[in-house]
Amino acid sequence: MKMTRKYVASHEAGHVVVATILNVGFTDVYIADSFNHVGEGGAIHYTPSSFHPIFDAKSEVILKMAGEAGVRLYAGRKAGKITLNNILGGGMWTDYKLAKDITKDMLARIKTGKMYPSYLDEFCVKGEFSVDKFIDSCFLAAYDILSANREFHARVTKALVETGELGFVQVKTLAIAAAREKFQIEKAARAGSR
Numbered sequence: 001m002k003m004t005r006k007y008v009a010s011h012e013a014g015h016v017v018v019a020t021i022l023n024v025g026f027t028d029v030y031i032a033d034s035f036n037h038v039g040e041g042g043a044i045h046y047t048p049s050s051f052h053p054i055f056d057a058k059s060e061v062i063l064k065m066a067g068e069a070g071v072r073l074y075a076g077r078k079a080g081k082i083t084l085n086n087i088l089g090g091g092m093w094t095d096y097k098l099a100k101d102i103t104k105d106m107l108a109r110i111k112t113g114k115m116y117p118s119y120l121d122e123f124c125v126k127g128e129f130s131v132d133k134f135i136d137s138c139f140l141a142a143y144d145i146l147s148a149n150r151e152f153h154a155r156v157t158k159a160l161v162e163t164g165e166l167g168f169v170q171v172k173t174l175a176i177a178a179a180r181e182k183f184q185i186e187k188a189a190r191a192g193s194r
């Protein structure tokens with residue numbers, strides 16, 4: 001997959017839209033102008049948080065997987081599966097590695113703290129926790145969040161392609177504009193069906 005400006009923008013827009021919906025703080029998001037190496041070509045800067053409860057590992061992994069979900073949604077593709085090809089060549093190597101680290105860290109803390117959130121049971125195969133199954137489900141959750149906020153994601157992608165960077169307030173403004181448009185379309189549909 002070629003790392004075009006639109007590609008990178010739709011990836012970063014994925015992170016920033018999911019962060020907004022999950023109420024995760026960030027200051028800004030940007031994409032770089034040229035891609036001389038295989039990498040993300042952009043970044044979102046989250047505001048520091050000092051406390052990561054075990055139960056929050058899921059939303060952290062959902063946030064990491066939102067970049068690739070954004071790319072697929074913007075290209076009009078179904079969520080599908082994460083392949084080795086995506087991980088190595090699709091600009092999501094760092095995201096995937098961090099998603100694995102977060103999951104392993106969660107498991108390590110569960111072992112020492114003897115706490116086990118029951119929702120994790122569904123990710124066990126023959127009594128063993130499956131890291132890949134957990135990451136896959138977080139990827140699908142990210143895709144679902146973006147599908148439900150398609151207009152917002154499209155607006156953030158477009159604005160990133162045009163300006164290269166967006167601050168927190170600009171992203172919020174786009175969220176409000178997208179919500180307003182969705183409301184108007186639904187209102188018109190209701191009026192039409194009367």
Ligand SMILES: [Zn+2]
Pocket residue numbers: 011015040064067068091092095
């Ligand atoms: Zn990313």
